[in-house]
Amino acid sequence: MRILFLTQWFDPEPANKGLLFAKELVNRGHSVHVLTGFPNYPEGKLYPGYRLRCFQREKKDGVQITRVFLHPSHDRNPILRVLNYLSFMVSAAIAGCCMKERFDVIYAYHPPATVGIAAALIGAFKRIPFVYDIQDLWPDTIAQSGMLTDNRVLSLIGRCCGWIYRRAAHLLVLSPGFKKTLIERGVPETKLTVVKNWCDESNIAPRQSSYELAASLGMKGRFNVVFAGNMGKAQGLDTLLEAANLLRDKQDIHFVCVGGGTERTRLMELARSRGLANVRFLDRRPMHEIADILSLADGLLVHLEDHPLFRITIPSKTQAYMRMGKPILMGVMGDAAEIVATSRAGICFHPSDPVAMTDAVLRLFQTSPEERRAMGARARRAYDQEMSLEVGVAHIEKVLVHETNI
DSSP: OEEEEEOSOOTTSOOSSSHHHHHHHHHTTOEEEEEEEOSOTTTTSOOTTOOOOSEEEEEETTEEEEEEOOOOOOOSSHHHHHHHHHHHHHHHHHHHHHOOSOOSEEEEEESSTHHHHHHHHHHHHHTOOEEEEESSOTTHHHHHHTSOOOHHHHHHHHHHHHHHHHHOSEEEESSHHHHHHHHHTTOOGGGEEEOOOOOOTTTOOOOOOOHHHHHHTTOTTSEEEEEESOOSGGGOTHHHHHHHHHTTTOTTEEEEEESOOTTHHHHHHHHHHTTOTTEEEEOOOOHHHHHHHHTTOSEEEEEOOSOGGGGGOOOTHHHHHHHHTOOEEEEOOTHHHHHHHHHTOEEEOOTTOHHHHHHHHHHHHHSOHHHHHHHHHHHHHHHHHHTSHHHHHHHHHHHHHHHHTO
16 A cells, blocks of 8 residues: 655654654555655754755655655744644645655644645545544634634634545544544544554653662652643643642652643742742653653653543543553543543543642552552553554554555
């Protein structure tokens, strides 16, 4: 099967479906050509070794990659963000239509939704089907983020998404909640398949804890609750600081936040002003170093603000945490909590509630080390059975083959 993999974000950028996915398809005997942009996410600046041009070709691990022009940006300014999306859409549509290679199917990864427009145009021009992998519900996500608030614009985006859904041969979604919502919006159930995301298995895996690293990071001899990833408004980490304040007399319990994001500086200043010595912020780390820090955790924290949209999503860190084989503290309602509760992989609590987070941390702290290890083992088993790269790619491959009628 000859696959055109259309995605705005690809390695070396962080992406749920990146080089690892493409390589697995190649290992299964398929030809994969990635059409993507020049790497600039999440900072909005070109990565070292790249310079902006009309297009560039490269090859990695048997995967052909074509990069096309876009306006680098991840600015909070909606105009610049839209320019980023639209510039890639136009460049990708032109490049895809002009490619001389023949493809059997297009696999298009969303977000942003403009990738779907490019996929529809390429598919129509080349007369091949496209499968659309929906990782964010638009316009819901945009409205919740506050990037756009004009109801007329949001309505237009919603109609555009409906247009894409109708033209796609099949839609992949990351959770049962996404599927239910799209059915309510008129998408036929037969056109939808749930495929849970996997993590970067090349970098994320259980490993022996390093006492030297724990000592250097101030984590040695403590009960460490670790949050790793983006620190933005959606993560609602003021709740973590409130919980830390409630637990400030429990000197054994330590919160560790690893990563960057728009809220990181504000949160650090707030923790400092409150004298929260039980909260430590660590800089963003390369993915291959993250697992070393996660291995030092006694509990891994997932948290999003209490919003209806987040009840139907599964934050990507969930899969990484479960593969690490550590107990999960799940502060997200809905589908994500269902995974943890069903697999008995940790403790769920109501988001945006400092008392609930505090109670969950104390419950895990008071749980025996043997039971915590059992929670972690169940988390890893659930990941391997339901969310691993092997399981996920097999589901996607089945859909792609079906739509090509090969």
